[in-house]
Amino acid sequence: MQKKKRTANIGNRREDGGLIKDVVKLVAGYPKIAITVDCVIFGFDENELKVLLIRSDLERFKDKWSLLGDFAVNNNEDLDEAAYRILKERTGMDDVYLEQVKTFGNPARHPGGRVLTIAYCSLLNIQHHQLKIHANELHWHSLSTIKEMAFDHKLILDACYQWLQKRIQEHPLGFNLLPDKFSLRELQNLYEAILGVELDRRNFRKKFASMDLLIDTGEMEQDVPHRPGKLYQFDFKKYQKQKRKWIGIDF
């Protein structure tokens, strides 16, 4: 509002109606700020949703937990690549599911100055992906035990959790949290843990049976102190083929 004059110069347009030729100079003339990519990494273990955190190493946030992140976009990498790189560097883990969730830019969110953070959400199977790096007390936390965190990381975590709750109902993301082969009970526990509700076992099984996207491996659970359940795999190929567009109005 009081910056009307500024915008005539700062915007990518000129008042004389001519075209801008030197785009490098144009971009160079603009303010720049620091960027981080932070990953909210969810796992599932002991029927609980877990999140992978480290101890903040800022004096300011002593004893507080922090998401895995790093200053990024330094190199010639896309945002998604930056997120993968950070995940790899910080945990030694590879081949994990990653998706961009939201960008956080509150001017006061970092005590060291303006820092923009692009939050990614990651889902992985705790068994398959052993942590290979253990700096900063990197380990898994039950979601329910997390109260305060460094920076605005609690805000980011909450946003990613809400995103997950919604997303898992519409897309088959959840399988990334489970072993390749899983029982229906494990699958149901996963949904119950994420959504925070109890589901009817029969209806749950019927639902997945009717989708016809689970492959019966012929194998059974091992070493369980009760009747073993069948193990299934999710048929990603089939899902890709038959993805359908939902049309409806519901709010």
Add this chain to the structure above:
Amino acid sequence: MQKKKRTANIGNRREDGGLIKDVVKLVAGYPKIAITVDCVIFGFDENELKVLLIRSDLERFKDKWSLLGDFAVNNNEDLDEAAYRILKERTGMDDVYLEQVKTFGNPARHPGGRVLTIAYCSLLNIQHHQLKIHANELHWHSLSTIKEMAFDHKLILDACYQWLQKRIQEHPLGFNLLPDKFSLRELQNLYEAILGVELDRRNFRKKFASMDLLIDTGEMEQDVPHRPGKLYQFDFKKYQKQKRKWIGIDF
């Protein structure tokens, strides 16, 4: 991978186990890049979804259309505020619906160097919000006529359109595209235009009737060459109260 050594310095952690005290210096030491906020502004007119664009004033993109955006986060403003400011500056419009959609960071997306863009989606009623600024041939385009655009703006536009298609089915966003008082026919036209489908009139009306979120204003359409329809308002207050959490699995 080949940057293992670098990350030990670049990451916000230190190998000696000590805590970082000077956070300002820490942030200052990191690479910074330019940020823009770009707005995909949708309107609805003549039963078509429209989007507000300007002519790019970069020689490089001569004659190409561009989203409304600006270099941002210069001031002490949050991202949402920056988006509002840009909208106001570029169009003179105020009080519009705005939501963050996605951040784009491909290293090659701007010819002038690395520029990160946070895309916002905006919905407004073309009648209510008259354009007050007309620089750069700012005007409304039918979505279907837009082929090429400057930068990766077509990609951003497509992402926002997909976002809108999904979002409008789950949230009462659409009313932002309509006048305060609207007929059921207008509402249905809106949904049909956005979703690209035909809907059954009776079922559509029944659906909204059963929601009980439309207030009958008692007024009727004026100057229509046929039987005038009733005019309704959306009951935002009531909606806020009864928002319910959807639990289901569907993919």
Add this chain to the structure above:
DNA sequence: GCAAAAGTGTTGTCCTTACACCCATGC
């Protein structure tokens, strides 16, 4: 044989879909 979880069907209710006729207005 007991504990613990696997596996399985039916019924009622609700939501969705498909479909056709009369009504009010402008011209």
Add this chain to the structure above:
DNA sequence: GCATGGGTGTAAGGACAACACTTTTGC
């Protein structure tokens, strides 16, 4: 009076919710 869209109801089918008993295994 005719063209145009407004307004309405019903029946069939599909999805979802609620609910209980038998089976298999480990101990």
